[in-house]
Amino acid sequence: MTSEGRQPDAGTDPGAGVEVAPGRRVPDGVLRFSFSRSGGPGGQNVNKLETRCELRVLLTDLPLSTRQRERLAGAAGRRINDAGELLLVSESERSQLRNRQECLSRLREMIIAALPEPKVRRKTKPSRASKARRLDAKKARGDIKRGRSSGGWE
Numbered sequence: 001m002t003s004e005g006r007q008p009d010a011g012t013d014p015g016a017g018v019e020v021a022p023g024r025r026v027p028d029g030v031l032r033f034s035f036s037r038s039g040g041p042g043g044q045n046v047n048k049l050e051t052r053c054e055l056r057v058l059l060t061d062l063p064l065s066t067r068q069r070e071r072l073a074g075a076a077g078r079r080i081n082d083a084g085e086l087l088l089v090s091e092s093e094r095s096q097l098r099n100r101q102e103c104l105s106r107l108r109e110m111i112i113a114a115l116p117e118p119k120v121r122r123k124t125k126p127s128r129a130s131k132a133r134r135l136d137a138k139k140a141r142g143d144i145k146r147g148r149s150s151g152g153w154e
Contacts, residue, residue, distance in 0.1 A: 052089070
């Protein structure tokens, strides 16, 4: 608290903004929220209140490297428009605040999933001994089957 008895402005706080992933923050203006009326059943709550939340954020405004941004774009798929904005929508909750929190949590999950570098798959080939074991097992199985034949009914 400052000497006047009020909290400092969010703009002066060095940690201001919204945490979109552990240790990664974006300024408040980067995330753009808009609200509208939800569809479906719900009576007066749906007909009168604007609880549906849309979150729009430019991928270039997120604190990610180029490769992380590419992975996020791949995971987002059709949720990215032609302008390069990620669009997340929530209308499952009955309050505007909870739908806003739902959008933020989805964004966090997507960003956290895009952060780690995927493990590179290296081609391997079976060893000579494993090939020999496989062929020996096939021959043994064939011998077992050949031993079952008794020549039929004569």
